[in-house]
Amino acid sequence: MTSYPDGALAMLKARGYRVTKPRRLVLEALDQARAPLSPYEVAQHLRLVGERADAASIYRIFHTLEANGLVHRIIANGKYRKCQLAPEDECERHQTQHCHHSLVCRVCGRIEEFHCPGLNLVEQAIAAQTRFAIESHALEFAGVCDQCHAH
Numbered sequence: 001m002t003s004y005p006d007g008a009l010a011m012l013k014a015r016g017y018r019v020t021k022p023r024r025l026v027l028e029a030l031d032q033a034r035a036p037l038s039p040y041e042v043a044q045h046l047r048l049v050g051e052r053a054d055a056a057s058i059y060r061i062f063h064t065l066e067a068n069g070l071v072h073r074i075i076a077n078g079k080y081r082k083c084q085l086a087p088e089d090e091c092e093r094h095q096t097q098h099c100h101h102s103l104v105c106r107v108c109g110r111i112e113e114f115h116c117p118g119l120n121l122v123e124q125a126i127a128a129q130t131r132f133a134i135e136s137h138a139l140e141f142a143g144v145c146d147q148c149h150a151h
């Protein structure tokens, strides 16, 4: 199985982005993190391990990753987690197009990813009802994961 950094870099490369060392370092930091991180925390971590990392360029990297659906913001705390990268060939929609919602376990803190094709229909219905031009939605689920409620 491809690792998260390799998978994400391959997707960026396929879309014409360069594979740079800072981009790889950010992806690796997110891959190794046990909890979501802020760009500021990633910059701090990289400096601790002796890499040059100014906050502004780390923010830009997060912006690129988020625009490509490769990192996701946790609504509850504004930090970012890695994408679980559903293989694009198993999905009719591209990484940037499908929804990546978080299921956050309040017991162990584990975060699972949930894609929600059905919500597009809800969105269309709401748009028709309200005449609001919906561009995106944000949704997060809190609860207890299957491993925690098995105990």
Ligand SMILES: [Zn+2]
Pocket: 069, 070, 072, 082, 083, 084, 085, 086, 100, 113
């Ligand atoms: Zn995702």
Ligand SMILES: [Zn+2]
Pocket: 099, 100, 101, 116, 119, 137, 139
């Ligand atoms: Zn959604």
Ligand SMILES: [Zn+2]
Pocket: 105, 106, 107, 108, 109, 110, 144, 145, 146, 147, 148
């Ligand atoms: Zn749990």
